[in-house]
Amino acid sequence: MLDAFKTQIKLRFAYLQQARIVIAISGGVDSVVLAYLCKGLKLNFALAHCNFNLRGDESNADEDFVLELGEHLDVEVFIQNFDTQAYADEHKRSIQMAARELRYNWFSELAKQLHFAYILTAHHADDNLETFLINFTRGTGLNGLTGIPEINDNVVRPLLKFSREQIEDYAKTNDIEWREDSSNSSRKYLRNKLRHELVPILKEINPQLLDSFQSTLNNLNDTADIVEESLNAVAKRAIVSIGKNGITYKVSEFKKVNNPKAYLFEMFKDYGFTEWKDILNLLDAETGKYVKSHTHRLIKHREFLILTLHNSNTLDAIALSANEVQSGKCETSIGNFFFNEVNVGLKNSKDCIYVDKDKLSFPLELRVWRNGDMFYPLGMKGKKRVSKYLKDEKLSVVEKENTWVLTSEDKIIWVVGLRADNQFKVTGDTKQILKIELS
Amino acid sequence: MLDAFKTQIKLRFAYLQQARIVIAISGGVDSVVLAYLCKGLKLNFALAHCNFNLRGDESNADEDFVLELGEHLDVEVFIQNFDTQAYADEHKRSIQMAARELRYNWFSELAKQLHFAYILTAHHADDNLETFLINFTRGTGLNGLTGIPEINDNVVRPLLKFSREQIEDYAKTNDIEWREDSSNSSRKYLRNKLRHELVPILKEINPQLLDSFQSTLNNLNDTADIVEESLNAVAKRAIVSIGKNGITYKVSEFKKVNNPKAYLFEMFKDYGFTEWKDILNLLDAETGKYVKSHTHRLIKHREFLILTLHNSNTLDAIALSANEVQSGKCETSIGNFFFNEVNVGLKNSKDCIYVDKDKLSFPLELRVWRNGDMFYPLGMKGKKRVSKYLKDEKLSVVEKENTWVLTSEDKIIWVVGLRADNQFKVTGDTKQILKIELS
Numbered sequence: 001m002l003d004a005f006k007t008q009i010k011l012r013f014a015y016l017q018q019a020r021i022v023i024a025i026s027g028g029v030d031s032v033v034l035a036y037l038c039k040g041l042k043l044n045f046a047l048a049h050c051n052f053n054l055r056g057d058e059s060n061a062d063e064d065f066v067l068e069l070g071e072h073l074d075v076e077v078f079i080q081n082f083d084t085q086a087y088a089d090e091h092k093r094s095i096q097m098a099a100r101e102l103r104y105n106w107f108s109e110l111a112k113q114l115h116f117a118y119i120l121t122a123h124h125a126d127d128n129l130e131t132f133l134i135n136f137t138r139g140t141g142l143n144g145l146t147g148i149p150e151i152n153d154n155v156v157r158p159l160l161k162f163s164r165e166q167i168e169d170y171a172k173t174n175d176i177e178w179r180e181d182s183s184n185s186s187r188k189y190l191r192n193k194l195r196h197e198l199v200p201i202l203k204e205i206n207p208q209l210l211d212s213f214q215s216t217l218n219n220l221n222d223t224a225d226i227v228e229e230s231l232n233a234v235a236k237r238a239i240v241s242i243g244k245n246g247i248t249y250k251v252s253e254f255k256k257v258n259n260p261k262a263y264l265f266e267m268f269k270d271y272g273f274t275e276w277k278d279i280l281n282l283l284d285a286e287t288g289k290y291v292k293s294h295t296h297r298l299i300k301h302r303e304f305l306i307l308t309l310h311n312s313n314t315l316d317a318i319a320l321s322a323n324e325v326q327s328g329k330c331e332t333s334i335g336n337f338f339f340n341e342v343n344v345g346l347k348n349s350k351d352c353i354y355v356d357k358d359k360l361s362f363p364l365e366l367r368v369w370r371n372g373d374m375f376y377p378l379g380m381k382g383k384k385r386v387s388k389y390l391k392d393e394k395l396s397v398v399e400k401e402n403t404w405v406l407t408s409e410d411k412i413i414w415v416v417g418l419r420a421d422n423q424f425k426v427t428g429d430t431k432q433i434l435k436i437e438l439s
Numbered sequence: 440m441l442d443a444f445k446t447q448i449k450l451r452f453a454y455l456q457q458a459r460i461v462i463a464i465s466g467g468v469d470s471v472v473l474a475y476l477c478k479g480l481k482l483n484f485a486l487a488h489c490n491f492n493l494r495g496d497e498s499n500a501d502e503d504f505v506l507e508l509g510e511h512l513d514v515e516v517f518i519q520n521f522d523t524q525a526y527a528d529e530h531k532r533s534i535q536m537a538a539r540e541l542r543y544n545w546f547s548e549l550a551k552q553l554h555f556a557y558i559l560t561a562h563h564a565d566d567n568l569e570t571f572l573i574n575f576t577r578g579t580g581l582n583g584l585t586g587i588p589e590i591n592d593n594v595v596r597p598l599l600k601f602s603r604e605q606i607e608d609y610a611k612t613n614d615i616e617w618r619e620d621s622s623n624s625s626r627k628y629l630r631n632k633l634r635h636e637l638v639p640i641l642k643e644i645n646p647q648l649l650d651s652f653q654s655t656l657n658n659l660n661d662t663a664d665i666v667e668e669s670l671n672a673v674a675k676r677a678i679v680s681i682g683k684n685g686i687t688y689k690v691s692e693f694k695k696v697n698n699p700k701a702y703l704f705e706m707f708k709d710y711g712f713t714e715w716k717d718i719l720n721l722l723d724a725e726t727g728k729y730v731k732s733h734t735h736r737l738i739k740h741r742e743f744l745i746l747t748l749h750n751s752n753t754l755d756a757i758a759l760s761a762n763e764v765q766s767g768k769c770e771t772s773i774g775n776f777f778f779n780e781v782n783v784g785l786k787n788s789k790d791c792i793y794v795d796k797d798k799l800s801f802p803l804e805l806r807v808w809r810n811g812d813m814f815y816p817l818g819m820k821g822k823k824r825v826s827k828y829l830k831d832e833k834l835s836v837v838e839k840e841n842t843w844v845l846t847s848e849d850k851i852i853w854v855v856g857l858r859a860d861n862q863f864k865v866t867g868d869t870k871q872i873l874k875i876e877l878s
Binding site: 138190205209220259 | 576700
């Protein structure tokens with residue numbers, strides 16, 4: 001196998017021969033064999049081991065084993081201990097997801113800080129097959145069937161074309177020791193079921209299963225390239241703007257294609273949506289209709305779809321004391337407000353208004369507008385509901401949600417960025433003019 | 440199940456309620472239950488059964504069973520007997536493929552002749568899953584993973600969303616009898632292995648497997664729509680001409696895409712090619728290089744790829760006796776030749792020449808040109824190899840292969856459709872002028 005590995009490295013990963021690399025090592029047979037193979041090729045590598053502290057003594061014994069292996073191979077070893085359970089609880093992740101995030105984050109950091117050009121992991125062909133089958137049993141799309149990538153970013157998996165059998169044979173033939181993971185987690189249970197029950201039947205049906213599977217993966221990855229190119233082309237035509245309020249898409253572009261749902265799914269699947277029929281219906285929905293996921297919303301606005309994060313502006317109001325206004329500046333998530341006393345009141349603009357300071361009662365308040373808010377739009381007659389005003393201004397749902405008001409004792413001074421109120425305007429009687437500016 | 444079936448028909452196949460349909464029936468539980476369900480809905484249907492005569496008495500007992508079922512349900516029954524083995528031998532098909540072709544051909548014919556609007560088959564969700572798994576074990580691409588279509592042309596499969604279990608339960612609950620197929624063909628063996636060993640494990644892992652699988656299929660079919668649309672767009676840009684010599688594609692269009700191999704594969708996979716790397720290399724190959732499958736060739740010609748059937752013109756030469764020429768007409772695969780004696784020899788054109796009849800020795804011969812052929816091109820000085828002439832005329836490989844010559848005692852009279860020979864031209868001494876025309 002060393003020869004086959006050498007060939008792989010030469011033909012497909014030649015750059016590893018010159019680079020400083022780090023091997024992600026669990027202590028299991030796959031990563032241990034990977035370390036021996038790299039040693040055999042005299043690559044310049046270190047070992048990095050995560051102790052997730054999930055299996056008590058066993059976890060610590062794994063750590064010790066990796067330390068010894070490092071000594072035996074005469075390479076550097078990095079160990080990191082994690083409180084995986086705490087991380088999972090805090091970030092609401094499954095233990096598996098938590099371990100995965102911790103692992104990849106630490107490896108990236110390590111690579112960055114210590115200038116490792118590549119991180120090697122020991123995934124092999126059977127891992128790939130099992131992942132395919134797990135995704136398949138759960139229900140998936142093309143993306144779940146294209147396998148683990150051999151390379152992404154600086155993570156390289158040089159064993160991906162080798163089978164578990166080849167790796168174990170190499171370990172046995174060369175008297176290489178490794179650690180068995182005795183854990184019985186549900187993931188492990190599932191993998192074992194596939195490994196010991198399902199895959200053997202598949203291999204009985206086709207002894208060349210892994211080869212056939214590889215060609216299936218190649219074909220599916222080629223198809224995925226076509227899909228990606230096609231999506232990019234549609235996205236390029238559909239996207240009107242990418243801004244702080246989200247990404248705006250032309251509805252018409254989705255209506256031009258044969259199967260709009262297919263494109264909508266591919267385009268928005270990474271944002272946690274599940275209700276694809278509802279999203280399809282958005283194309284013909286009224287302005288203001290939307291579909292939401294845990295993190296995002298897709299909103300119909302006239303002839304556009306707007307993808308946006310959930311509104312996080314419903315925070316408490318910001319109170320501005322007389323002193324703060326005196327200090328001249330207030331930073332907020334929608335920009336910096338500047339307050340200056342000036343001698344002459346000029347014409348208001350969208351982002352800059354002049355008010356009669358003596359009419360203000362402190363503290364002022366900055367907050368998102370609410371249903372029920374009323375104001376006297378400068379230059380119009382009488383009172384108007386803010387909701388009605390925003391609608392007449394033809395703001396999108398997202399823009400509406402991101403509209404703030406500056407108030408004084410619940411009276412609106414300014415619908416920020418849009419219109420000042422009549423009640424605070426500068427008149428002939430005004431003694432102190434306050435210029436309020438957003439930038 | 441009858442209610443669920445009723446709902447399916449109402450929601451998705453309402454047109455079956457008004458139409459004259461024919462059910463493809465084997466006598467197995469699936470098709471028998473389909474017949475009972477259709478009877479329950481009072482659909483207007485007949486039964487059609489193929490006796491493939493592959494299992495002796497058992498085949499005949501199946502036929503009898505279907506006849507009795509027809510009587511019991513009070514519907515018309517059509518039976519067709521096939522000598523499947525003979526057909527398979529003659530057409531070099533596997534028994535499975537032969538049976539499939541015979542079956543679908545007969546059903547189409549029956550539907551056409553007797554005005555059945557739809558042919559119903561009893562494929563169900565487990566069939567679909569097994570087909571997916573069979574394709575997967577053999578190695579496949581997206582097309583092998585998108586399942587059996589619910590509808591194609593006039594074939595409808597209204598049980599495709601039902602499981603085998605539902606169908607068998609319905610049969611048992613309603614005391615419906617059916618015939619078990621005891622055959623042990625290799626296909627049957629494979630299906631049984633999947634059905635009794637593999638699928639149960641998958642269902643243990645996910646009891647909702649068929650539902651998940653359905654959503655996988657929906658996703659993959661959506662993806663297939665994207666791919667198809669994308670391919671059509673590339674094909675539209677790439678195809679220069681479709682003619683009797685084949686389909687001509689611009690190489691440049693394949694070079695514009697991110698992954699040319701992916702598009703080449705999808706575009707040419709139905710023509711039996713297997714050497715995709717070679718096809719990819721054609722993009723940069725010299726004129727004249729080609730890759731062939733059993734039926735087709737893809738040829739590089741300048742900045743084009745030409746897809747063509749294998750040349751079938753290497754047939755024996757056609758001999759033309761004096762009498763045949765006298766008769767005035769000769770039909771060939773490249774067109775009709777007309778021979779007429781005329782009084783005046785006009786200027787030759789590509790498709791029409793005038794020769795001195797007395798210089799001809801009968802029989803003349805019509806054949807594809809061969810290496811070594813020489814002629815004296817009319818209007819040029821001296822002798823030229825036909826191969827050189829065709830090259831200088833910048834004919835593609837396909838056009839060259841489809842070039843014929845008309846000869847007299849091995850002397851070329853005419854490189855058909857291109858150039859006559861000096862030796863047979865009309866001169867002042869000519870007594871009889873023969874006009875030869877191709878149309």
